Amino acid sequence: MPPQSSSSRRIKNISISKPIIYGNVAQKISETNPLPEGAPADHTHTWKVFVADPLGNDLSSYIRKVVFKLHDTYNNPTRSIEEPPFEVSETGWGEFEIVIKIYFNNDCGEKNITFYHHLKLHPYGPDMEESQKTGRVESILFDEIVFNEPTERMFRLLTAKPGSLLPYKSENSKFTKEAERQEIDRIEKALEEVRKQIDQKSVEFKELEQERQRLVA
Structure with missing residues (x-):
């Protein structure tokens, strides 16, 4: 059996977590946010679903692509985004669950992971008053991707930036x-x-x- 290359060997007893945000922002159709040309006349909102780093860092160093599975009523409901920004913009009138699959670079030795996000178009709770004024709705979640015993190559990618092993903390962040x-x-x-x-x-x-x-x- 040939020995493993240095890039594919896994580092034992090491776990690295990376912060990530995913979700959607939506804007009600209005004079200042008109319905895009070609969109169905009964659509009431423009919206964007996305995956991003909470600090704006480039995820493509270890993420190869993000696949968003929309409702089947949309044309081409499975959208594969292979370079940042990892996002899909659309219009609509109803809320539904979006499946988000994240694929890592092939030579990193990591399996893809899946998130589920409920598209939010209509405000509720404490955000309702402000949203009714602006017509804007946000549903953004914070999570962490945990890499257990990453390969040496993946470890180098994840730790390339100074301070990358420190826990994510931002007092000013809402994520x-x-x-x-x-x-x-x-x-x-x-x-x-x-x-x-x-x-x-x-x-x-x-x-x-x-x-x-x-x-x-």
Whole structure:
């Protein structure tokens, strides 16, 4: 069995994490943001889904391509972006789940990873008032890609920039785990409110049905 090359050997007991943000920004169609030429007339928003570094660093040193799987109603719903910026811009009227697959450079020895993002076009929660003024909606999540026992080549790529092994921290950044938890809390509160309204309407419908049956009798 031939020996492994120095670039493909894995470094034992080492893990490196890289911060990443992914999500979408959307803008309501208006006089200042008109519907692009050729877009369906019933589309209400322009939007962009993306994968990026929270500090604006170039991801292409280790990411080969990002594939975005849109709703099947879109032309060519599987969009493969092979150079930065890793993003897709579109128009639409409805929200749906977008599958985001990240492929690493072939010689890095890493398997592709998958994220799932729910496209957000309509505001809710504390951002609603500001969004109603500007027509802009953001749904951006912070995460970390963890490379366990990377190859020597991958290790060199991931550590090429000074300070790259330090934990990501930015007091001024809104792309944090805390922001993600707050977003999840807002979603859970919204779901709870929807459940309460459904329960209330169910009671009202039962009362109306009972009244209908009484009148028929």
